[in-house]
Amino acid sequence: MNWFFRFMNSSVGKKIIMATTGLLLCSFLIIHLFGNLFLYGGPELFNTYVERLASIKPLIRVIEVILALIFLFHIINSLWLTLSNRKANPVKYEVNRAQDNSSFFSRYMGITGSIVFIFLAVHLSTFWYRFQIDHDGGQFYRIVTGDAVGFNNPYITGLYILAMILLGFHLRHGFQSAFQTFGLRYNKYGKLIEAIAVLFWFAIPLGFVLIPIYFGLLKGGF
Amino acid sequence: MQVFLKVWRQADAKSEGQFVTYTVENVTEDMSFFEMLDMLNNQLVLKGKEPIAFDHDCREGICGTCGLFINGRAHGPLRGITTCQLHMRSFDDGANIVVEPWRAEAFPVIKDLIVDRTAFDRIISAGGYISVNTGGVPDANTIPVPKPKADEAFDAATCIGCGACVATCKNSSAMLFVAAKVSHLALLPQGQVERKQRALNLVAAMDMEGFGACTNTGACEIECPKEISIVHIARLNREFLKASLL
Numbered sequence: 368m369n370w371f372f373r374f375m376n377s378s379v380g381k382k383i384i385m386a387t388t389g390l391l392l393c394s395f396l397i398i399h400l401f402g403n404l405f406l407y408g409g410p411e412l413f414n415t416y417v418e419r420l421a422s423i424k425p426l427i428r429v430i431e432v433i434l435a436l437i438f439l440f441h442i443i444n445s446l447w448l449t450l451s452n453r454k455a456n457p458v459k460y461e462v463n464r465a466q467d468n469s470s471f472f473s474r475y476m477g478i479t480g481s482i483v484f485i486f487l488a489v490h491l492s493t494f495w496y497r498f499q500i501d502h503d504g505g506q507f508y509r510i511v512t513g514d515a516v517g518f519n520n521p522y523i524t525g526l527y528i529l530a531m532i533l534l535g536f537h538l539r540h541g542f543q544s545a546f547q548t549f550g551l552r553y554n555k556y557g558k559l560i561e562a563i564a565v566l567f568w569f570a571i572p573l574g575f576v577l578i579p580i581y582f583g584l585l586k587g588g589f
Numbered sequence: 590m591q592v593f594l595k596v597w598r599q600a601d602a603k604s605e606g607q608f609v610t611y612t613v614e615n616v617t618e619d620m621s622f623f624e625m626l627d628m629l630n631n632q633l634v635l636k637g638k639e640p641i642a643f644d645h646d647c648r649e650g651i652c653g654t655c656g657l658f659i660n661g662r663a664h665g666p667l668r669g670i671t672t673c674q675l676h677m678r679s680f681d682d683g684a685n686i687v688v689e690p691w692r693a694e695a696f697p698v699i700k701d702l703i704v705d706r707t708a709f710d711r712i713i714s715a716g717g718y719i720s721v722n723t724g725g726v727p728d729a730n731t732i733p734v735p736k737p738k739a740d741e742a743f744d745a746a747t748c749i750g751c752g753a754c755v756a757t758c759k760n761s762s763a764m765l766f767v768a769a770k771v772s773h774l775a776l777l778p779q780g781q782v783e784r785k786q787r788a789l790n791l792v793a794a795m796d797m798e799g800f801g802a803c804t805n806t807g808a809c810e811i812e813c814p815k816e817i818s819i820v821h822i823a824r825l826n827r828e829f830l831k832a833s834l835l
């Protein structure tokens with residue numbers, strides 16, 4: 368097991384953890400967005416969908432624990448990465464034209480990730496908590512669109528829109544970066560990876576952001 | 590022409606440094622950046638002042654000794670050149686020019702604009718070579734190398750160890766430098782024997798020197814005077830993964 372710890376402790380090993388957990392989180396995004404689309408079907412369809420999920424509770428719980436662990440690894444590792452990289456570069460330049468040699472998205476991963484994290488904390492303590500614990504008599508659709516924690520609350524709508532745009536920024540760099548980390552970016556699949564990257568940094572965050580826009584701004588009418 | 594310099598001055602590794610401003614007159618467009626500094630240094634010496642210390646040797650872009658951070662860019666504003674290949678025609682008359690040493694924990698400033706880059710030497714001595722028992726010179730064409738591989742290996746081998754990749758990286762990561770070495774030798778038949786150990790040892794040596802971890806910003810390949818591509822970093826990651834896990 369010695370080799371394993373040496374690998375995990377190396378700078379490249381930590382990057383591999385970042386990339387693996389990042390891509391696993393990306394795959395979770397697809398499943399989550401798919402579920403959200405039921406909202407457009409109206410209250411009855413959405414409530415039935417959530418009830419169905421509730422009927423396979425044990426499985427859902429296992430998936431939730433795995434997901435939480437992936438998030439935990441991603442976040443703790445990102446803290447390690449960000450702090451140790453700051454230690455490696457303690458003195459800043461008087462003038463640094465970083466915009467001439469690297470993308471905005473690649474330089475602010477810690478900040479975009481942190482705002483997504485704040486969103487996650489709010490998201491879990493409102494939607495997730497009410498769905499699981501409070502239950503509100505099965506009125507899930509009303510939780511999502513209502514004015515307590517739902518999209519009738521302008522602060523919630525604003526936070527969701529902002530967070531999803533920043534998630535797009537995070538993945539604009541993160542998705543292709545993960546493939547570079549695995550050493551898989553520059554080969555005959557390069558073009559394919561670039562095409563799939565658009566799905567993850569643009570299409571999927573757009574899918575998420577349309578929900579607060581539609582239910583909050585267009586239908587909510589505040 | 591006339592330029593206004595703001596230069597980092599620091600007496601030695603232990604002292605606190607600060608920026609000092611200089612006005613340099615009678616600069617011509619044909620002067621190299623270093624010739625302009627030479628002229629300023631002459632004037633400083635005549636006034637009995639300490640000249641500005643900066644590293645240089647070949648002054649033709651091949652030795653890798655020079656390296657200044659000029660107006661926010663490693664080796665100045667142009668691409669694909671070292672500091673010694675930069676000329677004053679790249680600046681406007683009356684330009685303000687900020688000159689700083691490479692900044693990285695692993696490259697401490699020794700004096701003014703000179704930094705200690707022996708961390709790179711220690712990385713190379715951890716395995717950035719092939720072991721050859723000396724004997725008769727082998728015949729030139731006994732080991733066949735496919736042309737595309739030879740070209741790619743050569744691209745990596747053009748690294749001059751200047752440290753611009755580290756200097757420009759927001760994480761002070763030495764990945765491009767290490768990748769150039771690992772990739773160069775992994776592509777050639779002569780490098781195969783020590784291939785695994787090389788990838789492991791060089792990454793371990795890099796981490797021990799206090800360089801940061803790569804976050805794939807790609808700044809290094811833009812500032813590298815030899816335009817070494819981050820394709821080589823992808824290969825290093827692959828080499829390291831294979832050597833660690835298989």
Ligand code: HEM
Nearest residue numbers: 385386389392393445476477480481484541544545548804
């Ligand atoms: C749904 C949420 C998230 C997804 C889908 C996601 C995805 C990704 C991906 C794919 C990467 C690229 C890995 C690589 O560079 O090899 C990444 C990197 C990173 N993530 Fe996340 N992430 C999420 C949330 C977060 C959170 C909450 C934080 C911080 C609190 C965070 C901080 C970072 C950092 C610092 C990096 C490394 C940046 C770099 O290497 O340039 N991420 N993420």
Ligand code: SF4
Nearest residue numbers: 748749751752754813
């Ligand atoms: S990789 Fe390029 S920038 Fe880095 S040390 Fe080598 S020549 Fe200089």
Ligand code: FES
Nearest residue numbers: 646648653655673
């Ligand atoms: S002095 Fe040799 S490369 Fe600049």
